[in-house]
Amino acid sequence: MTAAVGAPTVKCLVWDLDDTLWDGVVLEGDDPAPFPSALETLAELDRRGILHAAAGRGERSVTQRHLSQLRLADWFCVTEVGWGAKSAAVRRIAKALNIGLDTVAFVDNDPAERAEVAGELPMVRCYRAAEVEQLPGYQEFRPEHITPEAAGRRRLYQAEWQRQEAEQEFTEGRQAFLESLDLVMELHPATEAELSRASELTVRTHQLNSTGLTYGIDELRRLSSAPDHRVLLATLRDRFGDYGIIGLAVTELVRRDAVLRLMLMSCRVASRGAGSVLLHHLIRRDLAAGRRPVAHFIPTEVNRNMLVMMRFAGYEATAGDEDRLVLSVDPERPLPQAPGHTRVIDGAA
16 A cells, blocks of 8 residues: 555554464464564564554454563554454554544555455555565655654553553542642753654644644754744653653744744643643743733644633634634733643743
């Protein structure tokens, strides 16, 4: 299969298992070994920050035991094994990872399974098992930048599963759980070494993205050094560990306005309220500097939640049309209460 021109980079490859990842069928009594080409593709895509998930046929306990025996279980962020439609499994995987279906790819040796997924989920790119060795060479599996965060992305998601398990066991309510995480957000100007990650965020992050605009490294470098612009990165950590760089804000200083040209937050931390924390802090920071907070918002198919978040933070529409909104905060009006479960350390103040 050839990816459509302009299609987003794949964020997750969903593997069929029997006769795709390994040579044989587990439930038929085989003890199948993984194909060498599959192991090479697993390792190379993981190095690039592309996640792996499994959607196999069979009994989950049997399959999971075989994955563990082969020391393969750790490669997969989500494992779906059962007898239902593969398209439903792929949909659940995308939901669990909080990524768009148009960033998911699926590989299977069975043409009927590929046809079912393609028919139900036409945005998911499907590949034959015979293509596994070639996948790393396809453009859609080649992110523009490979950052330290990319190489550790699988571990970040696996730490998130630990957080989710802890939350399920927590009995005192969601807000109390968030407070128990000891969340700390740090803001700082983007450094030269971080520009590739900042650019990657603009390409990979769609849902919590105020404009959908992308910035290359050269453009971010220029803006970072311009006296009338600020390029800030946000990191997050909690008692389970670091989330890495998860947020970006590009602000232009225009007379007495601080114009937020782009604000985005990784979907990985959406459930932590990190987007709201960053927005509230930026607004208060600008007001304290005597500037009126202004923001541009460009609607996309998936970023409506971002607009809702901006309005809850105090932004109101003041101009615009169906293609672009201009929002601002009235300095004379009381601000909404900021989230209190995250401590913010502002290294850019």
